[in-house]
Amino acid sequence: MAKAAIVGVGMTPFGKFPDKTLADIGWPSVKAAIADAGIDPKKIEACYCGTGLGGMMAGQRVLGRIGLTGIPITNIENACSSSSTALQQAVMAIRAGKYEAVLVIGVEKLSKFGGGTLPLEKEDWEVQNGMVMPALYAMRANRYMHEYGLTHEQLARVSVKNRKNGASNPDAQMRKEVSVEEVLSSRMIAEPFTLLQCCPIGDGAAALVVCSEKLARSLRTDPVFVAASDLTSGKFTSGFRDMTTPEITVRGAKEAYEEAGLGPRDIDVAEVHDAFSIAELLYYEAFGFCERGEAGALIDAGETDIGGRIPVNPSGGLLAKGHPIGATGAAQAVEITRQLRGQCGVRQVENAKTGLIHATGGGIAGFDHGACSIHILTI
Amino acid sequence: MKSDGTSTHSGKLLGEAFLSHDKAGRPQLVGALCEACRTAFFPPAEVCPSCASEEVVDEPFPLTGTIYTLSTVHVAASVWDVPYTIGYVDLPNGARVFSHFKGDVGIGTEVELSRAVVGKDLEGAKIESFVFVPVEA
Numbered sequence: 001m002a003k004a005a006i007v008g009v010g011m012t013p014f015g016k017f018p019d020k021t022l023a024d025i026g027w028p029s030v031k032a033a034i035a036d037a038g039i040d041p042k043k044i045e046a047c048y049c050g051t052g053l054g055g056m057m058a059g060q061r062v063l064g065r066i067g068l069t070g071i072p073i074t075n076i077e078n079a080c081s082s083s084s085t086a087l088q089q090a091v092m093a094i095r096a097g098k099y100e101a102v103l104v105i106g107v108e109k110l111s112k113f114g115g116g117t118l119p120l121e122k123e124d125w126e127v128q129n130g131m132v133m134p135a136l137y138a139m140r141a142n143r144y145m146h147e148y149g150l151t152h153e154q155l156a157r158v159s160v161k162n163r164k165n166g167a168s169n170p171d172a173q174m175r176k177e178v179s180v181e182e183v184l185s186s187r188m189i190a191e192p193f194t195l196l197q198c199c200p201i202g203d204g205a206a207a208l209v210v211c212s213e214k215l216a217r218s219l220r221t222d223p224v225f226v227a228a229s230d231l232t233s234g235k236f237t238s239g240f241r242d243m244t245t246p247e248i249t250v251r252g253a254k255e256a257y258e259e260a261g262l263g264p265r266d267i268d269v270a271e272v273h274d275a276f277s278i279a280e281l282l283y284y285e286a287f288g289f290c291e292r293g294e295a296g297a298l299i300d301a302g303e304t305d306i307g308g309r310i311p312v313n314p315s316g317g318l319l320a321k322g323h324p325i326g327a328t329g330a331a332q333a334v335e336i337t338r339q340l341r342g343q344c345g346v347r348q349v350e351n352a353k354t355g356l357i358h359a360t361g362g363g364i365a366g367f368d369h370g371a372c373s374i375h376i377l378t379i
Numbered sequence: 380m381k382s383d384g385t386s387t388h389s390g391k392l393l394g395e396a397f398l399s400h401d402k403a404g405r406p407q408l409v410g411a412l413c414e415a416c417r418t419a420f421f422p423p424a425e426v427c428p429s430c431a432s433e434e435v436v437d438e439p440f441p442l443t444g445t446i447y448t449l450s451t452v453h454v455a456a457s458v459w460d461v462p463y464t465i466g467y468v469d470l471p472n473g474a475r476v477f478s479h480f481k482g483d484v485g486i487g488t489e490v491e492l493s494r495a496v497v498g499k500d501l502e503g504a505k506i507e508s509f510v511f512v513p514v515e516a
Contacts, residue, residue, distance in 0.1 A: 126477045130459055131477065132454075134452070135452050135465060139449060139467070142449065143447065189453055191451040191453070
C-alpha cells in the first residue's frame with residue numbers, strides 16, 4: 001500500500017471576517033499550501049474539502065476563486081472533525097493508489113451567525129430542550145471534578161497554557177496571554193466554564209497538499225508521512241455512559257496507535273481538541289499521556305507545556321487559535337507538519353519527530369461525540 | 380428560525396407527549412421499552428436504538444432517579460430563562476433522561492418529576508417543561 005505524505009501547508013489566520021465570503025476566507029490558504037509544496041497546481045488531481053456549516057459546494061466555491069476547477073471535489077461535513085475527515089479521505093485515496101496528489105481544505109465562517117453559542121441540530125431532542133455545547137462539556141467537567149477532585153484552577157491552567165502558546169502564533173485568533181485569575185473571573189457561560197475556558201467563535205481556513213511517497217520525495221527533502229489515519233464515530237447509548245472518559249477518542253486512539261505501531265510515549269507533540277478547558281484534560285487520559293484521574297497533576301507539573309514531556313497544543317489549540325469548526329482539523333495538521341519540519345520558531349518543540357492530531361465533534365443526544373478523527377504524523 | 384438552533388415555541392409544554400400521571404396522580408414520564416432486547420429509553424421512538432427492533436412499546440418510567448451530572452447555563456438563546464440548570468437523571472430502569480432541574484440540586488441528588496416554566500417564546504407566551512426537583516425529604 002502506498003504511503004501518504006503532507007508536502008504543502010497553508011493557513012488563513014483565524015479571526016472574525018464577517019465581510020468576507022467563505023470562498024475568500026479559503027483561497028489564500030490553498031495558494032499558500034500549493035506554493036509551500038512547490039507543486040504545479042495542474043498536478044493536483046482531486047480535492048477533499050471539510051466544512052461544518054459553510055453550506056453547499058464549499059470546495060467548488062473556494063477553488064473557483066483560483067481557477068483550480070474541474071477536478072473531483074468531495075465536500076465533507078463531520079461537524080468539528082470535517083477537515084480531519086477530509087484528510088482521512090485524502091490519505092485513503094493516496095494509499096489506494098487512486099491519485100498521486102490531492103488537496104485537503106478546511107474552511108468555516110461562523111461569524112455569519114452573529115454571537116452566541118454554536119448552532120446545533122434543531123431536530124436533536126436535547127438541543128430542543130436547551131442543550132448548548134458549553135453545557136455538554138461543563139457536565140463532563142462537573143462529573144470529573146466530582147469523581148477525581150479536579151479543581152477550578154487546574155481547569156483554568158489549560159486556558160492559561162494555550163493562550164500563552166497562541167500569543168506566539170501569528171495564525172491564532174487570540175494573541176494575548178491570560179492569568180488563572182483572569183480566566184476564573186471572566187463571564188460565566190455554563191458552570192463551571194467561564195468565557196476564557198471556551199473556544200472562541202471565528203472564521204478561518206487551512207489547506208494541505210497530500211501526495212504519494214514517490215512524488216513527495218521529489219518535491220521536498222522533509223515530507224511528513226502519515227503513520228496513522230483514523231476515523232470513527234460515537235456509539236449511541238440511551239443508558240448510563242461514563243462521561244468522564246471520551247469513549248470515542250479512547251477507541252480512535254487505540255486504533256491509531258495500532259495502525260502506526262506506536263504508543264503514547266512515542267508522541268513528541270500533540271494537537272488535541274481543546275474546545276473547552278476540561279476537554280484537553282480528558283484527552284490527556286484518552287491518549288494515554290497519563291493515567292485516568294491524573295490529568296490535573298499532568299498540567300500542574302507543566303508536562304504539557306512546550307518545554308515539557310508531552311507538549312500539547314503548541315499552536316494555542318482551539319482555545320487560543322480559535323475553532324472555526326470545519327477548519328480545525330486541517331489547521332492542526334498544518335501546525336504539526338510545521339513542528340516536525342522545525343518551522344515553529346518560539347513555539348518549536350525540540351526534536352519533534354512524531355506528532356498527533358485529533359479533532360472530535362458533533363454534539364447530539366446519546367453520543368459522547370458524533371465523530372472523531374486522529375492522525376499520527378512522522379518525519 | 381433562530382441561529383442558535385431553537386425553533387419558536389408558542390405557549391407550549393416541552394415533552395408534553397411523554398407526560399402522564401401514575402394511579403396516585405403523581406407526574407410520570409412515559410418512555411419506551413424494547414420488547415426484544417429490554418432496553419428502556421427516552422424519549423420514545425418507534426425503533427430501538429440498541430437493537431433496531433420495532434417491537435417497542437410505551438413504558439411508564441420510574442418516578443424518581445439520581446442526578447448523574449448537571450450544569451447551570453448562563454448564556455443561551457433568548458427563549459430560555461437564564462440561568463437554567465440542565466443535566467442527566469439516571470433512572471432505576473437503566474434509562475438516562477436529559478432534563479431541566481429546579482431547586483437545590485447537585486450530582487447524586489434524588490429527584491422526582493414536576494413541571495415548571497423554563498422560558499418564553501417570541502410572543503411572550505410561557506414555555507413550560509417537565510423538570511426534576513429534589514424528592515421531598
